[in-house]
Amino acid sequence: MKIHKEGHKILICLALTLAVINTLVYWYVPQLLLAINVLSVLFFLLVLQFFRSPKREIVIPNENVVFAPADGKIVAIEEVQENEYFEDKRIQISIFMSPTNVHVNRNPISGTVNYFKYHPGKYLVAWHPKSSTENERTTVVIDNGEVEILLRQIAGAVAKRIVNYLEEGEKVIQGKEMGFIKFGSRVDLFLPLSANIQVSLNQKVKGNRTVLAKL
Numbered sequence: 001m002k003i004h005k006e007g008h009k010i011l012i013c014l015a016l017t018l019a020v021i022n023t024l025v026y027w028y029v030p031q032l033l034l035a036i037n038v039l040s041v042l043f044f045l046l047v048l049q050f051f052r053s054p055k056r057e058i059v060i061p062n063e064n065v066v067f068a069p070a071d072g073k074i075v076a077i078e079e080v081q082e083n084e085y086f087e088d089k090r091i092q093i094s095i096f097m098s099p100t101n102v103h104v105n106r107n108p109i110s111g112t113v114n115y116f117k118y119h120p121g122k123y124l125v126a127w128h129p130k131s132s133t134e135n136e137r138t139t140v141v142i143d144n145g146e147v148e149i150l151l152r153q154i155a156g157a158v159a160k161r162i163v164n165y166l167e168e169g170e171k172v173i174q175g176k177e178m179g180f181i182k183f184g185s186r187v188d189l190f191l192p193l194s195a196n197i198q199v200s201l202n203q204k205v206k207g208n209r210t211v212l213a214k215l
Helices: 005-028 030-050
Strands: 065-067 071-081 088-097 103-108 109-117 137-145 148-154 163-165 177-180 185-193 211-214
Touching: 030 211, 088 211, 109 148, 109 163, 137 163, 137 177, 148 163, 148 177, 185 211
Parallel strands: none
Antiparallel strands: 065 211, 071 088, 088 185, 103 177, 109 137, 137 148, 148 185, 163 177
């Protein structure tokens, strides 16, 4: 299993901390050592799985489809007013990433990054209606030459570290890694009203595998 680079420092620090705790238990309360050892291993494995990074290549990028940028569950499909960039109505698709999902985020389409902005904010639970506009988040707009797609990474009550590797003006390839949200949260996509939606509410999706919409 490949471990994402965002987890290397955290996992090393965690392993050292747990080693110190187990050593102190061995010295001062050895009767608890077995229980602490088991709990330490389970906790380390729990954190470890947050940072797994499976290989999922798109062999032939398809400019006519929008792939899921993240693993998770569809929690919203609705027509909304998008006011940060488009200032008009769009179809919003929201993917909730639980702590057990892969947390890598990928480009849903190929194209040019026309807009990028980081917003500091609150840490409401990811399914809160206001999390899309009030939580810490990054907004990216990718233009494939025909349409623009807006993608928003949103932090939640647990996920308080959003990573995004893109820059305004950069050319990106569909399916390549664009960022990471540590410990889960939510990703919103805003598509043209003409998009043909291919998923349904509460459906589980996988990044680079599930087609969200056809353009």
